[in-house]
Amino acid sequence: MELPRHWRLRAARYRLLGARHRSTGEVVFPREPRHAADAWDDLPLSGAAELYSFSVVRQPATDDDAPPALLALVRLAEGPLITARITDCRADELTIGMPLEMVTRALRALGPDGLIVYGYAFRPLVWPA
Amino acid sequence: MRRPVNPVGITGYGGYVPRYRLAAHAIHDVWADGAGALPVDAKSVPGFDEDTITMAIEAGRYALRRGGIDGAALGAVWVGSESHPYSVKPSGTVVAEALGAGRWISAADWEFACKAGSEALSAAMALVGSGMAQHALAIGADTAQARPGDALEYTAAAGAAALLVGPAEAALARIDATVSYVSDTPDFFRRADRPYPVHGHRFTGEPAYFHQVRSATTALLEGLGTTPADYTYAVFHQPNARFPQLVARQLGFSAAQLAPGLLSPQIGNTYSAAALLGLCAVLDIAQPGDTVLLTSYGSGAGSDAYALTVTDQLAARRAAAPPVQAFIARQQAISYALYARQRGKLVMG
Amino acid sequence: MNEMRPVYLLGAAVTPVAEHWERSLGDLAHEACAAALGDLPRTAVDALVVANALAPALQLQAQLGAALADACGLTGIEAWAVEAGGAAGGVALRQAALMIAAGAAELVVVLGAEKVSDVLDARREAATALSSDADWEGVHGATLTAQWAMLMRRYMHDYGVGAADFAPFPVNAHARAVANPAALYRFAVAPGRIAGAAPVADPLVLLDCATAADGAAAVVLASAALAGRFAGPPIRLAGSAVATDRLALHARRDPLWLAAAGQATALALRRAGLAIGDIGAAELTDPHGIAAALALEAGGFVARGSAVRHAADGRFGSGGVLPLANAGGYKARGDLLGATGVYQVAELAALMRTPGAPRATLAQCLGGVGATAAVTVLVRDDA
Known part of the structure; x- marks a missing residue:
């Protein structure tokens, strides 16, 4: 069962923990090994984002990804672009450039006896709509 | 209390x-x-x-x-x-x-x-x-x-x-006081490893929901020396649309006191969230000095009642x-x- | 760099691209290898380089060097497999060419083999998604098709083109496959039918999506000493290059710019001593029109944002400035995943031996959405 590989990413997946460069202010997500502690500080990102592009996945890679699922490239307010699902939304409600907000959702369950993997997804703003 | x-x-x-x-x-x-x-x-x-x-x-x-x-x-x-x-x-x-x-x-x-x-x-x-x-x-x-x-x-x-x-x-909102009341009343339960709960039909009413909610609420009112009229709002656990309205009437609360926190007609019974969500909806509109009476209910069974006073920090x-x-x-x-x-x-x- | 020896393409063969229900990965490998070697003595083969993407996931089989050397009757030979997703074929060709160029081998067989029809459920799509970033893309349900679709939608947004404007790519691919007996789909498709096809990953529709299928291709590379043994003008593997990009699509500064494809193309051309205008035909990773468009732009074949317009003008069709998908491309020949790069070179070599064919051609294959790019430049040394 895949436990450690999901567990070790929990801070990034649950609350968008990225990193900011101490002198340039550049923000990265996710934090990678090359973002060394002597120059980069942990930074939880706000979750505010903008839709860069999206698709409707009708042939999913696993039975867990209930089709049709909305897959997107999302530009975080702090700069990084990430891949995530769009949730609570129909494809016809989406347009490139629209604002989105981060929510934490169940990304998948690793089988009926397995771990539930939680992580970020994005949705159109609820309020103010 | x-x-x-x-x-x-x-x-x-x-x-x-x-x-x-x-x-x-x-x-x-x-x-x-x-x-x-x-x-x-x-x-x-x-x-x-x-x-x-x-x-x-x-x-x-x-x-x-x-x-x-x-x-x-x-x-x-x-x-x-x-x-x-x-x-x-x-x-x-x-x-x-x-x-x-x-x-x-x-x-x-x-x-x-x-x-x-x-x-x-x-x-x-x-x-x-x-x-x-x-x-x-x-x-x-x-x-x-x-x-x-x-x-x-x-x-x-x-x-x-x-x-x-x-x-x-x-x-x-300050919590002025609380009361908890429980009794072994099997009105609704789900056995371990079973997918769906069972319920006692009409047994979920008077001996279960109404008895616990009335007991806790009455004890709190009496403990604080207050009456229903002293509260701006009242929120009760809401398993359906009818029970909270009926218990409010039995206790002497008005429909106006109940309305802002009564969400079940539109969204059903959100179980552990239901009473607290009603309180949230009330806090969304309450003014400084408003008072709220909140009584939850859980099958099995029991009720917690709380008296709250809204402060000027809410707005x-x-x-x-x-x-x-x-x-x-x-x-x-x-x-x-x-x-x-x-x-x-x-x-x- | 030390003086490198020239590398020649002695022979090439492919199996039909199909759902080969009755045949295994080894069966297909054997057919292609035997056909490419012809009557060459097997003892002349110094090494076998295997290109494959999915056998560990679909056949639960690794150590493909030994496995396929065995299947091809080459047991005992130096053999290993290259893994670089859909770029495996091009990477394998370059590794084999380097062995010969360095003087470490005289004759090397590059064998691309892929068998996707052994698994029929979602595991197949999951295996294809293995080339994306598992932790930051795969876990969110990203598939390669959906990733190309997101690039297509953004391209449409940035350059003001519509989904139907990509139709010339699949239309050309299908038209060219008609003459290829090994192609998966040997029928033409009318331009008007593309846009109305069923959605697969919006805005991508069925008729703009390649089908993965089974097949094997083998290319025999050799040094100059052996090249002279064959009749006709020799075809030289004049340059090759491999480049990489950020694995995750989102990690790239500019997702619409396939940097690895651009870099590998430029490097391979420089190594071949050619300019982009010398290339008379090309094979690209073109499972969708958008993939071809982005590869053409990053490769420097056309200006940024202009590929779709050039496609409408017939630039990439038969008789155009740069004919693409000359044997059907990914869309109509079929997507052979790790084997595709070897198919491409076999197809270009065959094309270059036809009358009036271009003297120089280029094959480019990508792993995932271009995280790996492998480019091979072929030149016919006319007398």
Whole structure:
């Protein structure tokens, strides 16, 4: 069962923990090994984002990804672009450039006896709509 | 009647309701040829990717925002639910991690049917009121399950409410006192490893819901020397539209006092969240000096009653997060067929 | 760099692209290898380089060097497999060419083999998604098709083109496959039918999506000493290059710019001593029109944002300035995943031996959405 590989990413997946460069202010997500502690500080990102592009996945890679699922490239307010699902939304409600907000959702369950993997997804703003 | 040594209050709150709605008549069409009375208009249904943990996280985030504190300031994260995603493995630790809480905290799950959330609230009052923590987060959240065709199917809904408990001086609403009342009353239960609960039909009424709610509420009113007329708002656990309205009438509360916190007609019974979510909806509109009476109910059975007084800090801080009505207004109706798929009720062989 | 020896393409063969229900990965490998070697003595083969993407996931089979050397009757030979997703074929060709160029081998067989029809459920799509970033893309349900679709939608947004404007790519691919007996789909498709096809990953529709299928291709590379043994003008593997990009699509500064494809193309051309205008035909990773468009732009074949317009003008069709998908491309020949790069070179070599064919051609294959790019430049040394 895949436990450690999901567990070790929990801070990034649950609350968008990225990193900011101490002198340039550049923000990265996710934090990678090359973002060394002597120059980069942990930074939880706000979750505010903008839709860069999206698709409707009708042939999913696993039975867990209930089709049709909305897959997107999302530009975080702090700069990084990430891949995530769009949730609570129909494809016809989406347009490139629209604002989105981060929510934490169940990304998948690793089988009926397995771990539930939680992580970020994005949705159109609820309020103010 | 109980009061902590140090006065406490609600320093932040957050409510969450999923986007999907199943109309009661859609259930009625499938199981009852569309004839007869309906207990609610519609109920909220969680999305494919939602469960008690995800909803608790969202409500918790709003509570922290309104509280103006970081997750790191929390001393406890407690999640009450009858639909924890794991039978063994706390929801509380996932929620705490997502909220950015530290490691040196208490985190656990509570179970008391629909009263698990208010049980967490009373515990949070005790923890903060004793001085063992500055801030404690009590969450009630449920994706309630019901056997297809059962009367519960009309109302078993999903939602979450989070109440941040802190010192009274930082409160949006002070908690003036509380009462807890329990009795062994088997009106509704789910055996271990069974998918759906069973209920005692009319036995869930007078000896169960009405007796506990009246007992706790009356004791609190008497303890404080108050009458229903002394409260601006009243919120009761709401398993359907009728029970809270009936118990309010029995106790002497008016429809106007009840209306802002009565959400069940539109979203059904959100179980552990129901009473707390009603309180959130009231706090969304309350003014300084307003008073609120809140009584939860959990099958099995018991009630917690609370008396709250709104402070002048509420108005400035409630805008930090969406009001409950924003989630109620955000709705997409789904068919019974889609509901059956979304809730895993199709037999996949 | 030390003086490198020239590398020649002695022979090439492919199996039909199909759902080979009755045949295994080894069966297909054997057919292609035997046909490419012809009557060459097997003892002349110094090494076998295997290109494959999915056998560990679909056949639960690794150590393909030994496995396929065995299947091809080459047991005992130096053999290993290259893994670089859909770029494996091009990477394998370059590794084999380097062995010969360095003087470490005289004759090397590059064998691309892929067998996708052994698994029929979602595991197949999951295996294809293995080339994306598992932790930051795969976990969110990203598939390669959906990733190309997101690039297509953004391209449409940035350059003001419509989904139907990509139709010339699949239309050309299908038209060219008609003459290829090994192609998966040997039928033409009318331009008007593309846009109305069923959605697969919006805005991508069925007729703009390649089908993964089974097949094997083998290319025999040799030094100058052996090249003279064959009749006709020799075809030289004049340059090759491999480049990489950020694995995750979102991690790239500019997702619409396939940097690795651009870099590998420029490098391979420089190594071949050619300019982009010398290339008379090309094979690209073109499972969708958008993939071809982005590869053409990053490769420097056309200006940024102009590929779709050039396609409408017939630039990439038969008789155009740069004919693409000369044997059907990914769309109509079929997507052979790790084997495709070897198919491409076999197809270009065959094309270059036809009358009036271009003297220089280029094959480019990508792993995932271009995280790996491998480019091979072929030149016919006319007498």
